[in-house]
Amino acid sequence: MPDLDVETLRQDFPILSRTVRDGRPLVYLDSGATSQKPTQVLDAERDFYEQHNAAVHRGAHQLAEEATDAFEGARVTVADFVGARPDEVIFTKSATEAINLVAYAFSNASAGGDLGIPETPATDRFRIGPGDQIVVTQMEHHANLVPWQELARRTGASLRWLDVTDGGELDLGNLDEVVTERTKVLAFAHVSNVVGTINPVRELADKARSVGAITVLDACQSVPHLPVDFDELGVDFMAFSAHKMLGPYGVGVLVGRAELLAAMPPFLGGGSMIETVLMDHSTYAAPPQRFEAGIPNQSQAVGLAAACDYLSQVGMDAVAAHDREITQAVLDGLAARPWIRVLGPLDAEKRTGSVAFVVDGVHPHDVGQVLDDSGVAVRTGHHCAWPLHRALRVPASTRASFGPYTTADEVQAFLDALDRVPSIFGVAV
Amino acid sequence: MPDLDVETLRQDFPILSRTVRDGRPLVYLDSGATSQKPTQVLDAERDFYEQHNAAVHRGAHQLAEEATDAFEGARVTVADFVGARPDEVIFTKSATEAINLVAYAFSNASAGGDLGIPETPATDRFRIGPGDQIVVTQMEHHANLVPWQELARRTGASLRWLDVTDGGELDLGNLDEVVTERTKVLAFAHVSNVVGTINPVRELADKARSVGAITVLDACQSVPHLPVDFDELGVDFMAFSAHKMLGPYGVGVLVGRAELLAAMPPFLGGGSMIETVLMDHSTYAAPPQRFEAGIPNQSQAVGLAAACDYLSQVGMDAVAAHDREITQAVLDGLAARPWIRVLGPLDAEKRTGSVAFVVDGVHPHDVGQVLDDSGVAVRTGHHCAWPLHRALRVPASTRASFGPYTTADEVQAFLDALDRVPSIFGVAV
Amino acid sequence: MDLYQELILDHSKRPQHAGLREPYDAQTHHVNTTCGDEVTLRVHLAGDGPDARVEDVSYDAVGCSISIASASVLAEEVIGHTVAESLHTFDAIRSMLTSKGEDPGDEEIIGDAVAFAGVSKYPARVKCALLPWTAYTDALARAGVDIADASATKSGV
Amino acid sequence: MDLYQELILDHSKRPQHAGLREPYDAQTHHVNTTCGDEVTLRVHLAGDGPDARVEDVSYDAVGCSISIASASVLAEEVIGHTVAESLHTFDAIRSMLTSKGEDPGDEEIIGDAVAFAGVSKYPARVKCALLPWTAYTDALARAGVDIADASATKSGV
Numbered sequence A, B: 001m002p003d004l005d006v007e008t009l010r011q012d013f014p015i016l017s018r019t020v021r022d023g024r025p026l027v028y029l030d031s032g033a034t035s036q037k038p039t040q041v042l043d044a045e046r047d048f049y050e051q052h053n054a055a056v057h058r059g060a061h062q063l064a065e066e067a068t069d070a071f072e073g074a075r076v077t078v079a080d081f082v083g084a085r086p087d088e089v090i091f092t093k094s095a096t097e098a099i100n101l102v103a104y105a106f107s108n109a110s111a112g113g114d115l116g117i118p119e120t121p122a123t124d125r126f127r128i129g130p131g132d133q134i135v136v137t138q139m140e141h142h143a144n145l146v147p148w149q150e151l152a153r154r155t156g157a158s159l160r161w162l163d164v165t166d167g168g169e170l171d172l173g174n175l176d177e178v179v180t181e182r183t184k185v186l187a188f189a190h191v192s193n194v195v196g197t198i199n200p201v202r203e204l205a206d207k208a209r210s211v212g213a214i215t216v217l218d219a220c221q222s223v224p225h226l227p228v229d230f231d232e233l234g235v236d237f238m239a240f241s242a243h244k245m246l247g248p249y250g251v252g253v254l255v256g257r258a259e260l261l262a263a264m265p266p267f268l269g270g271g272s273m274i275e276t277v278l279m280d281h282s283t284y285a286a287p288p289q290r291f292e293a294g295i296p297n298q299s300q301a302v303g304l305a306a307a308c309d310y311l312s313q314v315g316m317d318a319v320a321a322h323d324r325e326i327t328q329a330v331l332d333g334l335a336a337r338p339w340i341r342v343l344g345p346l347d348a349e350k351r352t353g354s355v356a357f358v359v360d361g362v363h364p365h366d367v368g369q370v371l372d373d374s375g376v377a378v379r380t381g382h383h384c385a386w387p388l389h390r391a392l393r394v395p396a397s398t399r400a401s402f403g404p405y406t407t408a409d410e411v412q413a414f415l416d417a418l419d420r421v422p423s424i425f426g427v428a429v
Numbered sequence C, D: 001m002d003l004y005q006e007l008i009l010d011h012s013k014r015p016q017h018a019g020l021r022e023p024y025d026a027q028t029h030h031v032n033t034t035c036g037d038e039v040t041l042r043v044h045l046a047g048d049g050p051d052a053r054v055e056d057v058s059y060d061a062v063g064c065s066i067s068i069a070s071a072s073v074l075a076e077e078v079i080g081h082t083v084a085e086s087l088h089t090f091d092a093i094r095s096m097l098t099s100k101g102e103d104p105g106d107e108e109i110i111g112d113a114v115a116f117a118g119v120s121k122y123p124a125r126v127k128c129a130l131l132p133w134t135a136y137t138d139a140l141a142r143a144g145v146d147i148a149d150a151s152a153t154k155s156g157v
Ligand SMILES: Cc1ncc(COP(=O)(O)O)c(C=O)c1O
Pocket: A271, A293, A294, A295, A296, B032, B033, B094, B095, B096, B097, B141, B143, B144, B189, B191, B192, B193, B218, B220, B221, B241, B243, B252, B384
């Protein structure tokens, strides 16, 4: 396995050389919120605009052909990157939209009338109502919780969840009571965006399959950090966002098993997702077009494909190994500071991407401010995972999160900056 | 009013100097599908990525502050550009999503349970069911038709529509029969994306208001070509897409009257749109955040703001005047060719942005192919407005559409290329 | 323009075997959403399996010159042949159409369809040319033909 | 760090007038969703209109040092004053906080709140400092005060 050459790689990220707060070098430890983007990704988008820009799928002219090739080529690249088939890849605006798309497939299939698609037996798996159950976990990002709460509200189904242990792992002790024959969907994160825990996807997917429930994996924090293979994971749907994996804003991906996508009614209605349109009703195209209404985020899809290429070239094994080293260094550094309490697993093998912690007696927002004053960018608050914080009995936390460009020196700068906290706030060390 | 200096302006669009099909200069007449983007817009996006990139609204560090300022600044610029207030501007991924957002507000308000927002009397205006009516027109782009068909299916409300005359204008003869006390929503285009007709917005908005119906204006083809003022138009909602107005892909706008937005339940659930999240339910933030779940399309919003600035600098009056000149030249050129039949109003004052036509005996796809072979990029087909083509009794059409960079020479090149059609397909001239 | 060969223009202006006829075993309706081409197509077979004979293909095609000419050539090339032979012809045409100009097509196998070689350089038009063929294979399937099996048979010849 | 003035740290460690007390006329609960700060705040007034006296402000604040110190300073600056005076103080504090470092604040008017001048350079923290104040004005409104009218009265003095 080739090692990741961080210093060379960093040259692709001009923003990492800038300074903040009166000339301090930027130490960017907020990649869990959004990653920085390499020049190659920005160039790919720009080249699309400057050389091939036209609406895809619609024009009968050369630019339109070139644009369509670039867009559909991006779909193939992204599919390859995560072990899926191109027709299983749907470009959305974000992971958030991807998850909502699946949630709305359930309520849309459950409303009356003609769905405008050839229904299959699988269509019934999306029909949900009172008595049915939707299962999530306490560890979810709001993006994989709120859509399911709203689906429950819209349909009268009820919401249940798996708990989180004090150690920040999923509590599977009562899995058999929570996931039952009444469960229609099981939605969970591959990797927690707060505590970094890597969840046992196979075990959960197998359990869901055994009761006939559809699985929806939030892969936002795994795809940027680990080699991910949709087929191997054994889930039905998987969502992730480009901007967390060196790609642009405005594009996310829903990967779905072909036979389920085919059975699902559309989400957004509009151009390019139709088969025939009459005034009083329409019929809809096959996936993936059925779920890509309107002129798509074509330049962004091209940018995402460039990000996949970039990561493939670095090698996802190398990315994962590098992430483990950084995580280990952070965990070691924090362990040496007894006034800091790390949330989640203390074993670096069980986690990836980010480390969240609290300083008892100092609010995370204040910790983050001191770090910011030293040029270290972290995130503070509940990180869109409020229930997880409640489960761990902390109001909020400070999170340092990493990318392939994170260096050991940056970890040291982060730890040094942290050491300013006790004296400012009078914490005993 | 300053004139538009097309030749100088074109230097901002490098793609316009490229060649297609064996070295022929590109004549881009497909701006109705998507416009080209000036360097200023591409630079604004790139500068955001290279200098200020971070997740907005979330971090307590300098980059996050800069990114938030840029994103919220973009909202102010866009609001100013269309005569709305910043808190009335919601960034979506496209006009398509913007319209669907409003359609889902109706069905989501109509489902049972606690909406998670402070309901107001206006919330009831979004409750819809059997016996209620949704009104559209035969002129609509699929993006302003399919979402309403689907809303009707989901709720049991019925869909009605205003017809189109043979001349390609809205038939308001039976307006009073179609829009009645049972009408909950009236959705219509400001400007047709096929025949270019400018519709009488005020008259329709007044009628809707008189029966208590909510108006949804599809402004995709007006905002790029005409000065548009939300307040003056008197509609409740207005949708448009950045990529048709010199801006990037992946961002659209929904403008909505503040008191209606406040009364609407959310559409996509996820981060940043919440107030409090518990496991079993959540409450939601005030607009516009309520409708912007997840990390937004921040760089794209910045790019759209740059497009608004660009258009403002050129001057929308100058853009409109230039568009009228080009439209007139195209109409004159086509009128001189009796084997061509123009769809829609023959009076340039009644239209903007595009001219669609048919050559009797030659399929539009074949016409477009001949143009493409001459380097002229147009669109052929039903242009996502199938019912309009049925109403006009043509299966499809060829459409030339314009931007501020379109020149009189390009119009001539287009007409010259058209003149190849009769001989190739044996049409009598 | 090398796209519009005389043969294509002729077929599009005077489509062979056009119209919908009785008797038939299966009918399909296919649409090319990009440009609104539509074809309704019927097949009438004699016999079973790969060796069944295509007694008739009748159709109603609305669309561009490429899709109408393609329907016309299809009918010419297919009527009177076995199902397996017709699928072999289709394979050869498809490989030509999707070759981006690389495969000029073999007139021995595909007959007048060689005139469509130029189409392969225009991805948006490939769909038009393929439309009648996908309607045809779909109709065969509905008439009970095991397509995979039938094409394997002929290829194995 | 000029953000964490001694005064702020003192107020955040030993918040004045903390806790929820009876009697009160109105209570509000405000949340800063960005970092999860929460404040529950009660006001108790004597009299009506702009000249009503703020008898008590009691609160329960969970959050960062800035929001807690701000609640503490609020209680100090407001209790015993008229509603109109308190809104005048709020106006002065708000203009300082939103000045991006331009307005250092006038100690004569806003007392200990001058310590928050450094906050104005950090937009994310301005919300924290404003949270108790918006909870306060909201509570006044719920207690029946016409806010617009009351602030106009004092500004007109
Ligand atoms: C009139 C009209 N409405 C809606 C749309 C949809 O816009 P988008 O595809 O950007 O969502 C378009 C463009 O395709 C349009 O021209």
